[in-house]
Amino acid sequence: MLMKDKILEMIISAVQSAGITVGEDQKSKITVSVAESRLGDYATNAALILAKNADLKPMDLARTLAEKLKSQEFEKVEVAAPGFINFTLKNDYLVEHVARNMEHVTKERVLVEYFQPNIAKPLHIGHLRTAIIGDAILRMLRYLGYQVQSDTHMGDWGTQFGLILLAYKKYGNEGLLENDPIGELNKLYVKINEEAEADPKLREEAKQEFVKLEHGDTQNHALWTKFVDLSMKKFLTINELMNIEPFDNHWPESFYHDKMPKVLMDLKSKNLLKESQGAQIVDLEPEGLGIGLIVKSDRGTTYLLRDLATFIFRQSQGFTKQLYVVDVRQSHAFKQLFAILHKLGYMKDDEGVHVDYGFMSFKGQALSTRKGNMVLVEEVLAAAKEKVAKIIADKNPELAKAKDVVNAVAIGAIKYFDLSHNRHSDIEFDWDKALDFEGNSGPYIQYSYARLASILRKVGPTSYVLHSTSLTPTEREILFKISTFDEVVVDAMKEYMPNVLANYLYDLAGLINKFYHESPVIAEPDEQIKNSRLALINLSKNTLSKGLQLLGIDPLEEM
RNA sequence: GCGUCUGUAGCUCAACGGAUAGAGCAAUGGUCUUCGGAACCAUUGAUGGGGGUUCGAUUCCCUCCAGACGCACCA
Numbered sequence: 173m174l175m176k177d178k179i180l181e182m183i184i185s186a187v188q189s190a191g192i193t194v195g196e197d198q199k200s201k202i203t204v205s206v207a208e209s210r211l212g213d214y215a216t217n218a219a220l221i222l223a224k225n226a227d228l229k230p231m232d233l234a235r236t237l238a239e240k241l242k243s244q245e246f247e248k249v250e251v252a253a254p255g256f257i258n259f260t261l262k263n264d265y266l267v268e269h270v271a272r273n274m275e276h277v278t279k280e281r282v283l284v285e286y287f288q289p290n291i292a293k294p295l296h297i298g299h300l301r302t303a304i305i306g307d308a309i310l311r312m313l314r315y316l317g318y319q320v321q322s323d324t325h326m327g328d329w330g331t332q333f334g335l336i337l338l339a340y341k342k343y344g345n346e347g348l349l350e351n352d353p354i355g356e357l358n359k360l361y362v363k364i365n366e367e368a369e370a371d372p373k374l375r376e377e378a379k380q381e382f383v384k385l386e387h388g389d390t391q392n393h394a395l396w397t398k399f400v401d402l403s404m405k406k407f408l409t410i411n412e413l414m415n416i417e418p419f420d421n422h423w424p425e426s427f428y429h430d431k432m433p434k435v436l437m438d439l440k441s442k443n444l445l446k447e448s449q450g451a452q453i454v455d456l457e458p459e460g461l462g463i464g465l466i467v468k469s470d471r472g473t474t475y476l477l478r479d480l481a482t483f484i485f486r487q488s489q490g491f492t493k494q495l496y497v498v499d500v501r502q503s504h505a506f507k508q509l510f511a512i513l514h515k516l517g518y519m520k521d522d523e524g525v526h527v528d529y530g531f532m533s534f535k536g537q538a539l540s541t542r543k544g545n546m547v548l549v550e551e552v553l554a555a556a557k558e559k560v561a562k563i564i565a566d567k568n569p570e571l572a573k574a575k576d577v578v579n580a581v582a583i584g585a586i587k588y589f590d591l592s593h594n595r596h597s598d599i600e601f602d603w604d605k606a607l608d609f610e611g612n613s614g615p616y617i618q619y620s621y622a623r624l625a626s627i628l629r630k631v632g633p634t635s636y637v638l639h640s641t642s643l644t645p646t647e648r649e650i651l652f653k654i655s656t657f658d659e660v661v662v663d664a665m666k667e668y669m670p671n672v673l674a675n676y677l678y679d680l681a682g683l684i685n686k687f688y689h690e691s692p693v694i695a696e697p698d699e700q701i702k703n704s705r706l707a708l709i710n711l712s713k714n715t716l717s718k719g720l721q722l723l724g725i726d727p728l729e730e731m
Numbered sequence: 732g733c734g735u736c737u738g739u740a741g742c743u744c745a746a747c748g749g750a751u752a753g754a755g756c757a758a759u760g761g762u763c764u765u766c767g768g769a770a771c772c773a774u775u776g777a778u779g780g781g782g783g784u785u786c787g788a789u790u791c792c793c794u795c796c797a798g799a800c801g802c803a804c805c806a
Contacts, residue, residue: 203747217749220786230786254786256750290806330806451804460734465803475806503735504801530736531799567769593744596736598799602743604756609769611755612744619769627766663747675745678754685770694766731769 174659175269176214179204179259183218186240192226192233206656212250212258213652219255230255261655263640263648270638270655270711281319283486284310286497287410287419290327291403292336292357295410295549297532297601298499304590304724305529306497307416308670311722312661321420321491325482326407328400329425331472332361334382336399337392338374339364341381353402386429400426413553415583415724423485431481432473439466444515454512464508479509484518493523495668500528500596527668530598532590556582559607560615567609568731577731581615582607584725588614591723592674612678617720618728620681620688624713625729627693628706636707639700646687647708653680654715661722670723677719684712 183202187194194202198221207215219234226233234251241249241257248260261269286306289299306322313320339360340349348356368374385392404422411418436452439445444454450469456462466477486494496506506526513519560582564574571577589606593599609615643651657676664672693709696702717727 201748203749205747205749208750211750215750217787220749223786252750254750293806327806332806448803453803461802462734463803468804470804472804474804476803499800500736501800507735528736563769568767594746597744598737600743602756605743608756613755615769616755619767623767623770630766666747671745675754682754686772688766689763689771692766696766730767 173275174662175261175655176204176659179214179216182241182243183216183237183257186237187218187222189240190226190233190236192222194222195225198222198225206659207258209649209652211252211256212248212260214259214261216257216259217255219251219257223255261652263643263651266651266655267638267640270651274658277317279316279318280492281321281490282313282493282495283321283323283421283489283491284313284495284497285323285325286310287407287416288325288327288498289403289407290332291400292332292354292361293327294354294358295407297547297549297552299410300414300549300552300586301529301532301590302497302499303410303414303416304587305527305595305670307724308587308591308673308722309495309497309527309665309668310417311724312665312670312673315661315718315722316665322417323421323423323486324419326404326422326424328403329429331379331382333385333396333399334378334380335364335368335375336361337381337385337395338378340395340399349398350402353399354406357399357403400424410549413549414587415580415726417724423482425478428478428481428485431485432477435477435481435484436466438516439512442516444512454508454515456508456511459511461504461508461511464512476505476508476512479505480512480516483509483513483524487518487523493525495525495527497527497529500530502526503528525668527595529595533598533600552586553582555603556586556607559603560585563607563609564731571730577728580726580728581618581731584614584618584720586614587723587725588617588674591670592678594671595669614725615731617677617681617716618725618731620684621713621716621720621727622729622731623688624684624709624716627709628713629729630694631706634703634706636703636710638707638711639704642701642704644687644691646683646690647705650680650683650687650708650712653683654711657715657718673719673722677716677723680712680716680719684716 180202183204184194184199201221202216202218204214204216207213219230219237223230223233228236231251231253234255234257238249238251238257241259245261245265246259247262248258250258250260252258284306287299287303289295310320310322336357343360343363345356364374364378368378381392385396408419410416436445439454445452445466446455447453448463451465452467454464454466456464464476465474467473483494498506503526506524510519510524513524557578561574561578564571564578564581585607589601590599592612605611606613607615609619660673660676664670687708691705693702693705696705720727
């Protein structure tokens with residue numbers, strides 16, 4: 173059990189033994205949080221919340237509770253104005269507690285959808301964000317014991333394939349296609365779109381091509397399969413390229429093609445479907461969500477219908493929770509989706525969550541604005557690697573396996589930059605900042621790790637014992653910080669905010685660097701202190717390693 | 732027009748309704764006979780305006796200002 177939760181339980185029972193009744197609404201307002209280090213380890217506002225009910229002054233109630241809360245785990249339980257209770261854990265207790273691993277409880281099945289590229293459209297920075305955030309969430313939920321799976325949901329179906337098929341038949345070249353499938357398909361798509369602007373007949377032809385595809389035309393189906401296979405292969409290089417966990421499922425849009433009629437029947441049988449302007453809609457005006465378009469007036473299907481089928485299918489696979497890591501522009505669409513699923517009776521509470529994120533823009537050094545404001549993944553990565561390689565060549569020219577290190581640092585820098593920000597914020601990517609080794613950055617944390625690794629390497633294998641006495645204030649802070657690791661991951665996943673963990677790791681790395689500066693280890697004459705510091709280093713290193721890996725960043729023994 | 736989100740230091744960002752609003756960059760000044768100086772320490776500096784709720788508001792509510800993004804036949 174997490175220390176935080178344990179303290180909360182102690183508080184509740186202390187309150188009850190003081191004869192004070194606690195309503196559910198009040199209970200939910202009582203918090204136990206990490207205190208400022210000068211005040212203690214944990215703090216609670218319980219007395220402030222309950223004072224009025226108990227008809228006591230907050231300070232008096234706090235004192236009463238504090239008295240009851242004194243127990244073997246705590247060095248101190250103190251009261252502070254206007255009515256906080258602060259807890260300081262015993263060092264002995266911390267030493268013992270910190271060595272324990274989180275008990276593994278198997279939790280519900282969760283599906284995380286992220287990385288939704290469209291065939292014939294190149295990977296850009298938006299795809300990078302969904303992949304990075306989604307991947308981090310997957311890793312963290314898995315750590316917490318959830319049975320998580322990922323799903324990519326690629327865009328491989330729809331009327332745009334009519335245009336692509338038509339263009340390929342007119343101008344296509346097999347060699348070019350195999351060489352650079354997405355680039356070539358994109359070129360064809362752009363070209364035919366331009367032509368269709370001028371000549372509406374082409375659009376009609378394209379539509380027919382798609383109809384043929386839908387009806388299983390052999391030639392079109394073969395071409396489509398080829399486009400999809402080649403593109404998929406290319407897209408999935410993201411796993412290797414960005415160190416993204418392999419995806420568990422690929423259920424693309426086409427996969428739901430034959431699952432939509434059933435949803436339509438369902439909607440009809442529940443009287444939710446209406447005819448309007450020749451189209452089939454669900455009226456969501458009462459919910460303030462406008463009109464949900466299900467079938468277009470030309471009888472074409474919509475994304476909304478496909479998304480309904482998607483949710484229902486995944487639910488049938490046993491997933492009791494579905495997370496959609498998709499940018500914030502889709503939030504209206506997801507509200508509609510969830511509202512209709514409620515009406516259909518498929519969704520209760522928060523079984524579906526839109527994990528939205530803001531935009532990433534770029535500062536200075538405009539990266540190719542040829543395609544509008546699109547910044548390509550390849551360009552970002554190449555630029556990052558180039559910059560990192562220069563720094564490495566400068567700082568550590570002797571480094572073995574420099575290429576791997578450059579790769580890991582570049583990826584770490586990009587990911588950390590993304591993940592350290594609150595995902596709701598629109599953020600500006602600053603090359604100098606993200607790839608500077610100084611300050612709050614991925615490389616800073618990797619560097620802190622490498623320093624610890626270096627000390628342990630020098631000392632060689634020994635068994636370390638952490639002693640609870642003779643801890644310096646910084647060492648004590650580090651120890652406590654490490655003990656809260658699991659709490660932090662739990663907190664981070666309450667609202668699916670990877671930045672909570674990223675910020676924690678930065679704080680920890682900062683403390684470690686401070687400690688590194690203050691306390692010599694190898695040169696320490698007192699063997700017991702030396703040994704204890706080595707133990708602390710070992711713990712710190714393991715914690716940084718766990719945390720970095722949950723963010724999808726490789727810890728490096730040397731850099 | 733309606734809706735959602737955002738507005739914090741010169742810049743880029745943090746902050747479960749909590750205690751003296753934290754960082755990084757930039758600027759200035761320091762530390763060290765470098766267990767890896769890619770470090771550490773310090774100084775200057777901020778909640779868009781106005782109301783309200785609360786013991787307590789960057790956080791919740793109202794309003795105004797500024798910006799971004801959405802509001803059925805594009806995907």
